[in-house]
Amino acid sequence: MSIAIVGGTGPAGSGLASRWAQAGLTIIIGSRDPQRASARAEEIRRQTGGQVSGAENKTACESAEIVVLTIPFEGHAEMLKHLKPALKPSQIVVETTVPLAASVGGRPTRTLGVWQGSAAQETAELVPQGVAVVAAFHNLPAGLLKHAGPVDCDVIVCSDHKEAAHRVRDLARKIPGVRALDGGKLENARIVEQITALLIGFNIRHKGLSGLRITGLPPEAYDI
Amino acid sequence: MSIAIVGGTGPAGSGLASRWAQAGLTIIIGSRDPQRASARAEEIRRQTGGQVSGAENKTACESAEIVVLTIPFEGHAEMLKHLKPALKPSQIVVETTVPLAASVGGRPTRTLGVWQGSAAQETAELVPQGVAVVAAFHNLPAGLLKHAGPVDCDVIVCSDHKEAAHRVRDLARKIPGVRALDGGKLENARIVEQITALLIGFNIRHKGLSGLRITGLPPEAYDI
Numbered sequence: 001m002s003i004a005i006v007g008g009t010g011p012a013g014s015g016l017a018s019r020w021a022q023a024g025l026t027i028i029i030g031s032r033d034p035q036r037a038s039a040r041a042e043e044i045r046r047q048t049g050g051q052v053s054g055a056e057n058k059t060a061c062e063s064a065e066i067v068v069l070t071i072p073f074e075g076h077a078e079m080l081k082h083l084k085p086a087l088k089p090s091q092i093v094v095e096t097t098v099p100l101a102a103s104v105g106g107r108p109t110r111t112l113g114v115w116q117g118s119a120a121q122e123t124a125e126l127v128p129q130g131v132a133v134v135a136a137f138h139n140l141p142a143g144l145l146k147h148a149g150p151v152d153c154d155v156i157v158c159s160d161h162k163e164a165a166h167r168v169r170d171l172a173r174k175i176p177g178v179r180a181l182d183g184g185k186l187e188n189a190r191i192v193e194q195i196t197a198l199l200i201g202f203n204i205r206h207k208g209l210s211g212l213r214i215t216g217l218p219p220e221a222y223d224i
Numbered sequence: 225m226s227i228a229i230v231g232g233t234g235p236a237g238s239g240l241a242s243r244w245a246q247a248g249l250t251i252i253i254g255s256r257d258p259q260r261a262s263a264r265a266e267e268i269r270r271q272t273g274g275q276v277s278g279a280e281n282k283t284a285c286e287s288a289e290i291v292v293l294t295i296p297f298e299g300h301a302e303m304l305k306h307l308k309p310a311l312k313p314s315q316i317v318v319e320t321t322v323p324l325a326a327s328v329g330g331r332p333t334r335t336l337g338v339w340q341g342s343a344a345q346e347t348a349e350l351v352p353q354g355v356a357v358v359a360a361f362h363n364l365p366a367g368l369l370k371h372a373g374p375v376d377c378d379v380i381v382c383s384d385h386k387e388a389a390h391r392v393r394d395l396a397r398k399i400p401g402v403r404a405l406d407g408g409k410l411e412n413a414r415i416v417e418q419i420t421a422l423l424i425g426f427n428i429r430h431k432g433l434s435g436l437r438i439t440g441l442p443p444e445a446y447d448i
Contacts, residue, residue, distance in 0.1 A: 109408065141440060152439040156422070184333065184425045191418045198380070198415045199438070201408045208441035214423070215376040216365060217432035 002026040003171075004064035006057045006071060006083065009040045012096060013070035015145025016137065016175075017041075021050025022148075023174035028053050030060030061086040066171070068094040068137075073103040073112070073119060080126035089130025092164045094171075095120040095189070096137040098196040109201040111194050120158065120189035132164035135189035136172060136180075138196045141209035150177025153211025154222075156192045158183040169224075179222040181214055226250040227395075228288035230281045230295060230307065233264045236320060237294035239369025240361065240399075245274025246372075247398040252277050254284030285310040290395070292318040292361075297327040297336070297343060304350035313354025316388045318395075319344040319413070320361040322420040333425040335418050344382065344413035356388035359413035360396060360404075362420045365433035374401025377435025378446075380416045382407040390448075403446040405438055 003020060005013045008029035017027045021044055029044070029052060031037035037054030045052040054060075061067045061083050071079050076097055087093065097119040101110035116122045120135035127133060135158040144151045155172035157180055159165035169180035183192055195212065202210040227244060229237045232253035241251045245268055253268070253276060255261035261278030269276040278284075285291045285307050295303050300321055311317065321343040325334035340346045344359035351357060359382040368375045379396035381404055383389035393404035407416055419436065426434040 109412070144440070181426065182429060183422065184429070188333070188422060188425065191415075191422045194415045194418065198407065198412060201412065202405065202438060202441055202445065205406060205408070206441045206445035208445060210438050210440040213437045213439055214426060214434050215437055216368070216434040217426055217430045221426065221430035221432060 001066065002028065002064045003066045003068060004028040004030050004060040005068045006030040006060065006079065008070065009036050010070055011142040011146065013068070014040060014044065015142050016068060016070065017052060018044050018048055019145055019175045020171070021045070021048040021052050024050065025174070026051040028055055028060040028064055030055060030057035032057060034059070058083055058086045064091070066092045066094060066167070068096065069123070070096050073097055073099040076119060077122065077126060080123060084126065084128060087128050087131050089128065092132045092134055092167060093123060093127055094137070094168055095123045095133060095135045098138050098193045100197060109197050109204065111197050117187055118190035118193050120186055120193070124186060132159065132161035133186060134159040134161065134164050134168040135186060135192060136168050138192050139199060139212055140178070141211050143209045144211070151175055151211065152177055152213070154179045154181055154213050156181050156183035158186050158189045158192060160186045181222060182224070225290065226252065226288045227290045227292060228252045228254050228284040229292045230254040230284065230303065232294065233260050234294055235366040235370065237292070238264060238268065239366050240292060240294065241276060242268050242272055243369055243399045244395070245269070245272040245276050248274065249398070250275040252279055252284040252288055254279060254281035256281060258283070282307055282310045288315070290316045290318060290391070292320065293347070294320050297321055297323040300343060301346065301350060304347060308350065308352060311352050311355050313352065316356045316358055316391060317347060317351055318361070318392055319347045319357060319359045322362050322417045324421060333421050333428065335421050341411055342414035342417050344410055344417070348410060356383065356385035357410060358383040358385065358388050358392040359410060359416060360392050362416050363423060363436055364402070365435050367433045368435070375399055375435065376401055376437070378403045378405055378437050380405050380407035382410050382413045382416060384410045405446060406448070
């Protein structure tokens with residue numbers, strides 16, 4: 001399975017790349033600047049011994065089965081328009097972007113109202129028909145991904161495409177410590193996105209790298 | 225410390241009453257119907273051996289130091305207008321209400337948009353000046369409160385009144401298993417309220433009684 005990570009030189013993208021490279025997946029780091037992408041890919045390859053290459057964002061998407069977006073919200077819609085010609089109906093687009101108010105000079109503890117309801121639903125409007133959009137990985141602290149240890153956080157996965165959501169939950173479980181949960185339809189991404197703003201508030205108040213665990217569900221809830 | 229629980233005959237209100245009565249606090253169960261309030265108070269008194277009485281909602285608020293609102297959103301604004309003459313500047317009003325779309329015949333996995341941002345912020349607009357509004361207890365599964373065991377859930381407390389928020393965090397910690405966290409300003413209640421809709425979705429999909437734990441914070445974050 002090959003995964004393109006758009007904005008893959010940033011902390012969240014590089015962190016996910018590193019974890020998935022360690023798990024044996026083929027990773028293509030995407031960046032606006034192909035040289036930066038290749039340099040970061042080289043670095044992750046050295047650290048993990050995995051299969052990691054680098055390319056310009058759109059080029060990275062062309063050959064990947066799964067495209068993961070780890071970009072700031074300020075360039076979100078524009079980036080999707082740029083990527084659109086490279087996206088194909090068989091692909092899954094994983095949206096991790098949170099519409100933080102910091103995108104327009106506001107606070108990282110607040111989110112912007114997105115007309116469609118969430119960044120993920122905006123994405124669903126901007127990808128070619130037939131591409132499955134799955135929202136996930138919003139609440140994972142990037143600062144924990146760059147290390148090798150287990151991550152004490154659940155990943156809530158929202159999508160209108162059941163099979164694609166299933167594959168993304170499997171992808172989440174490749175990160176040690178992570179449990180993946182079915183968060184229901186893509187419209188629920190608005191809640192999962194906003195949780196990130198709350199977690200950032202905890203991090204600021206208490207100098208932590210906060211995540212969340214959902215309690216009180218039967219074991220099979222984390223395993224389907 | 226005396227606590228009035230408005231809507232205290234419902235599962236969330238009765239559950240909190242029972243836990244706090246066990247912790248030695250003086251509880252006044254409020255209901256529209258004073259007879260129902262007294263009957264439920266009698267029941268909780270028998271179960272817990274605590275100090276529990278019942279009264280009409282407004283009467284319940286008059287003598288309490290802390291007023292906890294556990295009412296469905298459909299009667300929320302109207303109830304606050306009814307209670308207003310009984311509320312005094314020295315009191316703390318704890319808002320647990322979630323604006324579920326079920327209030328207007330929609331789904332319990334969706335919330336309504338509240339003009340002020342959240343049910344808690346609406347409350348802040350409707351109480352007399354000087355009353356401290358604190359949002360908390362939204363994510364506790366009521367089904368776990370009625371039993372005696374520890375509750376595997378954190379309580380996120382949001383308020384613009386630091387001292388009042390501190391007292392409510394202390395109140396939350398009286399429930400075995402619960403950790404209380406400073407969720408920042410009252411405006412953040414919008415996120416905590418919406419998390420409930422997400423948890424209800426998990427409960428429906430997996431027949432659970434879900435809650436949440438925040439991970440990755442230093443121990444002192446849960447103890448201030």
